[in-house]
Amino acid sequence: MHIIVTVKQVPDPEAPQSSFTVDRAAKKVVVASSVPSTVSDMDVYATEAALLVKDVVPDTTVSVLSLGDSHVMDVVKRPLAMGADALYLVQDAELAGGDAMAIAHALAAAIRKIGPFDLIMAGRQSADLDQGIVATGVAMLLGVPVMTNAVRVAMNGDAIQIDRIVDDGIDTIEAKLPAVVTVSNELGQPRYATMRGIMAARRVDPTVWSRADLETLESSEALTTPVDLFEPEKSSNVEIIEGENAADAGRLLAQRLRTERLI
Amino acid sequence: MAGESGVLIICETDPSGELRSITGELLAAARTLADSMSGESVSAALIGRGVAAKAQEVIALGADTVYVVDDPIFEHYLSETFVPAAIAVREQANPKVILIGHTPNGRELGPSLGFRLDTGVSTDTTEVNIDPSSGGLVAARSLAGGLFRQVTAFNRLPHVATVHMKAYDAAEPDAARTGQVVNVDASVDASQAQTRFVSHTEVAVEGIRMEDARIVITGGRGLGSSEAFDDLTKLADMTGGAVGATRAAADSEYCGQDIMIGITGRVVSPEVYLAIALSGASQHMAGCSGSKNIVAINRDPEANIFKESRFGVVGDYQQVLPAFIEELENLGTA
Numbered sequence A: 001m002h003i004i005v006t007v008k009q010v011p012d013p014e015a016p017q018s019s020f021t022v023d024r025a026a027k028k029v030v031v032a033s034s035v036p037s038t039v040s041d042m043d044v045y046a047t048e049a050a051l052l053v054k055d056v057v058p059d060t061t062v063s064v065l066s067l068g069d070s071h072v073m074d075v076v077k078r079p080l081a082m083g084a085d086a087l088y089l090v091q092d093a094e095l096a097g098g099d100a101m102a103i104a105h106a107l108a109a110a111i112r113k114i115g116p117f118d119l120i121m122a123g124r125q126s127a128d129l130d131q132g133i134v135a136t137g138v139a140m141l142l143g144v145p146v147m148t149n150a151v152r153v154a155m156n157g158d159a160i161q162i163d164r165i166v167d168d169g170i171d172t173i174e175a176k177l178p179a180v181v182t183v184s185n186e187l188g189q190p191r192y193a194t195m196r197g198i199m200a201a202r203r204v205d206p207t208v209w210s211r212a213d214l215e216t217l218e219s220s221e222a223l224t225t226p227v228d229l230f231e232p233e234k235s236s237n238v239e240i241i242e243g244e245n246a247a248d249a250g251r252l253l254a255q256r257l258r259t260e261r262l263i
Numbered sequence B: 001m002a003g004e005s006g007v008l009i010i011c012e013t014d015p016s017g018e019l020r021s022i023t024g025e026l027l028a029a030a031r032t033l034a035d036s037m038s039g040e041s042v043s044a045a046l047i048g049r050g051v052a053a054k055a056q057e058v059i060a061l062g063a064d065t066v067y068v069v070d071d072p073i074f075e076h077y078l079s080e081t082f083v084p085a086a087i088a089v090r091e092q093a094n095p096k097v098i099l100i101g102h103t104p105n106g107r108e109l110g111p112s113l114g115f116r117l118d119t120g121v122s123t124d125t126t127e128v129n130i131d132p133s134s135g136g137l138v139a140a141r142s143l144a145g146g147l148f149r150q151v152t153a154f155n156r157l158p159h160v161a162t163v164h165m166k167a168y169d170a171a172e173p174d175a176a177r178t179g180q181v182v183n184v185d186a187s188v189d190a191s192q193a194q195t196r197f198v199s200h201t202e203v204a205v206e207g208i209r210m211e212d213a214r215i216v217i218t219g220g221r222g223l224g225s226s227e228a229f230d231d232l233t234k235l236a237d238m239t240g241g242a243v244g245a246t247r248a249a250a251d252s253e254y255c256g257q258d259i260m261i262g263i264t265g266r267v268v269s270p271e272v273y274l275a276i277a278l279s280g281a282s283q284h285m286a287g288c289s290g291s292k293n294i295v296a297i298n299r300d301p302e303a304n305i306f307k308e309s310r311f312g313v314v315g316d317y318q319q320v321l322p323a324f325i326e327e328l329e330n331l332g333t334a
């Protein structure tokens, strides 16, 4: 079985908020150089989901595919250190700067070039843009079914079965292979990289492509146009309730909320 | 298709066939858009099993035309069946703009539909407007988990957006409103299906649903244990509220995952949001920033949550909370 995990490298979202600013004229987020890169966290869960399948299906290869323009090898090799086998990098500033629809086209073209697959797994949304569009697009472009926001994945015979959180509970659904599954953090703690995994990852030579290598790239035309990007104004006028000590402040808060008829 | 006009929304119903609240919110958003498109019309796709009876309710909430796709195969959401159904409706309604709820199913339907129609999509959109010069949709959404706002225009018709839950207030239903009901036969061949619905497991809600609660009491990682969540439940019982959690608290297994609030969790906008030992990360705030009054208890005076709050106490919740609860008991019921 061949599973492809799509992985995005992002600036660490846990970095202090002050390290992210906007260049309004360029409509771009500016990230301070002190912010380290990391694997978008939902993609780590996607890797875990792929490895859970690999754990039970003999002869499974997990390939990692990442599109970007400044890959840091230690970052994009993290899924390999967790247990994935191969690494494909599409390095192209123009493609990486495209909108979600254009990126889906580029990834779909790269996947066609990688070859036959049974499953594609991706994080439900990226940590920097939170759009949740690309993986669904890849499925549509490749003409295979998509199931999103999985919180459990398991093989059921020839089908991949998932649980997903819906409004009043959990839906269990399944798809014939090949299929695309996006994964959410409720899946459970991803495994850590092992020493052996880290050593094995070091020895993996990534296959590196640029736009010119993706002959099958049908379209990377932008379907959206950025109009504005700005930091919303926050009017902070919190009233801090103080007391003689913390417990006293708690009592005064209760009284205050009662006076305001809030509680 | 040329001659596009108006706005199409995709309704959502619950398993008992009732309209979900997002339907009214989408209709409210669509009405404002249609009005600023010099009075173009609002249509709605009502897709499901046994949903035809709800068409009049959709009209009462603001639709001019309801396209009903009523068939047993639509009992449960699957993109494989709902996308063709939505496309069948789109072909008849021929809208400029399609609005879908950013709900568990809408998150999948929106992008799927966008790609099928080869058009751009904006997800988790908090505000939709018509650009007076182009007549097209401009969609505002949060970026970087909520640090920034991004406004996007679309290059091709129709323009597809999924709309943040609770971003719009539904109109009061007007039973006197009239509209047209059109049945659409979306012949979806189930025998060719690649996906299959297996089962639905209901997650029991103790007490009130958090989306309907007047008070939501949310605990963060700083609570440090599941026992502390029991205290929140006690406070919720006292005040008729519901308990929520941050992702860090849920990932630490202090509580169930189903009560997580935020960009990838549930969205609430209660009268009072009591935020206890949580930092107020933007991804969390995306699920609660519509709350009328945020009240924070946190030991770190610099915590972001205070910037978003109306009232706050700086201190260890282990001291603040018992005294707060005791005082509420002394004060008796409101």
Ligand SMILES: Cc1cc2nc3c(=O)[nH]c(=O)nc-3n(C[C@H](O)[C@H](O)[C@H](O)COP(=O)(O)OP(=O)(O)OC[C@H]3O[C@@H](n4cnc5c(N)ncnc54)[C@H](O)[C@@H]3O)c2cc1C
Binding pocket: A013, A041, A042, A125, A126, A127, B145, B219, B220, B221, B222, B223, B245, B246, B247, B248, B249, B260, B261, B262, B263, B264, B265, B276, B277, B278, B279, B280, B281, B282, B283, B284, B287, B297, B298, B299, B300, B303, B315, B316, B317, B318
């Ligand atoms: C793609 C993505 C999606 C995400 N989606 C969500 C989401 O939907 N929902 C969500 O919640 N998060 C989400 N997150 C995670 C989010 O970024 C934060 O990590 C998370 O919200 C932090 O939770 P917290 O505030 O409980 O924990 P922390 O940030 O660790 O804050 C704990 C707070 O508790 C305070 N504290 C500690 N001890 C005490 C005490 N004894 N008394 C009083 N105060 C105390 C501390 O001062 C601190 O402010 C997402 C992240 C990513 C990257």
